[in-house]
Amino acid sequence: MVTPSKLGEYIMRIFKKNAISADKLRAELEEARRFQEQCLASGVNPSTWMETAFEEADFAFGYWPDDTGIERAILKGDNLLKEIVEGKEVEQFRVLRVLCREQAEAEAMSQLWGDDRPKAA
Numbered sequence: 001m002v003t004p005s006k007l008g009e010y011i012m013r014i015f016k017k018n019a020i021s022a023d024k025l026r027a028e029l030e031e032a033r034r035f036q037e038q039c040l041a042s043g044v045n046p047s048t049w050m051e052t053a054f055e056e057a058d059f060a061f062g063y064w065p066d067d068t069g070i071e072r073a074i075l076k077g078d079n080l081l082k083e084i085v086e087g088k089e090v091e092q093f094r095v096l097r098v099l100c101r102e103q104a105e106a107e108a109m110s111q112l113w114g115d116d117r118p119k120a121a
Contacts, residue, residue: 012110014073014103025070032063032097050098054113057096062106064099073106076114 020028039049054060059077063070074081075098084090100106110116 012073012075012107012114012116013078014071017069017071025072028061028072028097029063029070029099032061032099035097036099050109051113053096054109056094058093060096060098060109060114062098062100062109064102064106066103071103073103073110074115075106075110078115 035053039046039053042049054076057076058080060075061072062075063072065071076096077093080088080090080093098106098109100109107116
């Protein structure tokens with residue numbers, strides 16, 4: 001379902017194209033667009049606002065255009081996703097969806113606030 005993308009030592013999982021229906025993808029993109037509008041309308045520094053949003057989310061997904069459509073990847077929550085697949089019960093979780101200009105921006109978000117953050121010493 002996912003393929004790793006490496007940038008230096010960091011890995012971000014990119015979902016296969018057509019893994020979801022076009023209608024589902026449109027709904028996810030609309031949610032990401034609304035989130036972006038909230039961020040811009042808040043008047044808060046976008047990086048500060050985004051950092052807080054990532055901290056509050058259990059999962060974060062990034063979306064960006066490429067030559068053949070839209071790519072998407074999990075930026076935060078990969079370990080929780082694995083636990084759910086293994087049978088861990090989760091009653092409720094918070095999902096964050098963000099629009100990115102390109103894959104490198106999604107990878108940077110994953111490194112700064114998501115699963116690819118350097119581990120604390």
